[in-house]
Amino acid sequence: MEKQAVTIYTVAREARVSMATVSRVVNGNPNVKPATRQKVLDVIKRLNYRPNAVARGLASKRTTTVGVVIPSITNPYFAELALGIDDIASMYKYNIILANSDYDDEKILKVVRNLLAKQVDGVIFMGYDLSDELQEEFKSSNTPVVVAGSIVNDKELPAVRIDYRKAAKEAVARLLEHNQGQVALVSGPLKYSINSDARLIGYKEALADAGVKYDDQLVIETDGTYKSIYDQAKELADKGIKAAYVTNDHLAVGLLNGLTDNGISVPDDFEIIASNDTKYTRLCRPMLSSITQPLYDIGAVSMRLLTKLMEDNSSEENDVILDHSFVSRQSTRG
């Protein structure tokens, strides 16, 4: 006893016009006599007609949908980027499919394939380096892609981001002022370009500028989780490390709490600078000094760039680099 769905054909019949005319009014095509338009609109309202987006997608070959891949929805860094993406997408009348990738290459590939099978008009990729298979997938799909909030190994993809190298360099330089030679880089996986090709380089440059010798004992590679650094915080302090620039905020809070829970005072005995200025930096005590990024804007600009690519198919676009800054809170001295 399924109630028969009302389709464009039902509306056409009731309004005594053709499907084409109904289609025109639904799509705002101006070539319809006002009286006709009104007649159709009335029927649409009366029947509560809702266009079927699937049929529309099939016929028009445009879904007005973009896929957004996010490594972890519980990560505030990516979540804040997603806000900007979402707002601009609405503004341009695009819908969004947010797909969780769990930082896992297998799953990333799976969700991207799903997105492409669903015929999204474009994708915003949040995450780190792309597997060869994924690069291949994007390439052969001919679907525009923009990377938001990171740099990746595939330099062909446009990315919207800050200058991670420079940001790291500035933060480390700042730390070096009070802590000659005892400044660590606490990093997520170095296999990722963003850490090894950008932040680590910036770290080394800051050392060089300050005339301090690079010591690889001072780069602490972790898996990027809170716990990974919390558990070794005391150990780091015991080794004589006096400060750290930390590549993500989970890690920064983990370090902070690991230190203070062991009676090591931040910033008196240990200074910390975080990288992403997410909420986390303001929830903890002491609050974390941090590199600041225009997170919302990075998302917004990514989406705007993507709309360009989807409409013009102008593959001319390059990386866009937004400004970053620094905010001094309670985890640094002076």
Add this chain to the structure above:
Amino acid sequence: MEKQAVTIYTVAREARVSMATVSRVVNGNPNVKPATRQKVLDVIKRLNYRPNAVARGLASKRTTTVGVVIPSITNPYFAELALGIDDIASMYKYNIILANSDYDDEKILKVVRNLLAKQVDGVIFMGYDLSDELQEEFKSSNTPVVVAGSIVNDKELPAVRIDYRKAAKEAVARLLEHNQGQVALVSGPLKYSINSDARLIGYKEALADAGVKYDDQLVIETDGTYKSIYDQAKELADKGIKAAYVTNDHLAVGLLNGLTDNGISVPDDFEIIASNDTKYTRLCRPMLSSITQPLYDIGAVSMRLLTKLMEDNSSEENDVILDHSFVSRQSTRG
């Protein structure tokens, strides 16, 4: 110079079989001779054929997609629910469209309409009370809906959740042990059923059991944000309030920080119990004692329930209530 897409028809021609046969192998229909299947598979691989989900959706009237509406992607409570939803969805081969609603009735309606236009097979609704229009929308769409992690005004919708009334009652009872009569309820908007019909009731029950008189000065209604309570924390303490049960974790951390930043010691001068046991309760110092909820499971069970509804169309299902508990950390005494 668009490269012609490879369709099921291309594959059929190359493999010298009919479209139907290709469709069968793609869909794992056993009625295909192994040799034929292999032949088709080879062509699929060679041509890198990818079924078009849009066409499939139109033809089959199933999209194997569920819509998930989330009030705020940056809220860890809902984000953790989403994890469970996502995992179970993958397990059942459903894709998921995550749509941000911003807690805003207009936007909720908009995203839900989009979801339905896209012909999702079901929706998981995270959020609070439904507007009349939204209820109407769901009703007339005939699409199964389950509410995850809340209770809403529409009692027809199945919901997966804990017993919020009981949880509140237990927390408040605990607080009442050391703080006779000085225990507040710090709540998000009371217009939401979950706060007024469940938690506030639980609060009153605990008072009654302890023989203390209800004082509406002690129920602090806020908009649910960190800042809303941070700014009045000192004031509350000055009024003589000695403890609070707080309905969400943003609020709980806001209260905590507002207190400690004003030199009021938690838990010595003020005890706090949070409601959702998200990461936030463990990042702050002192760490927050909290009602614990199986967040991941709530999401997972919601999704499992939804799959049932989508497959059987058995509308027999009712609310499912999972167990909650309590964890004592550093914001309560003894």
Add this chain to the structure above:
DNA sequence: CTGAAAGCGCTAACAT
């Protein structure tokens, strides 16, 4: 300004 008709790429009877 409006209508007729041909698909979009696929599934699902129905035959064989």
Add this chain to the structure above:
DNA sequence: ATGTTAGCGCTTTCAG
């Protein structure tokens, strides 16, 4: 086990 044939609900030429 495989092929034929209608559609699914809509957009989009092309005519008029």
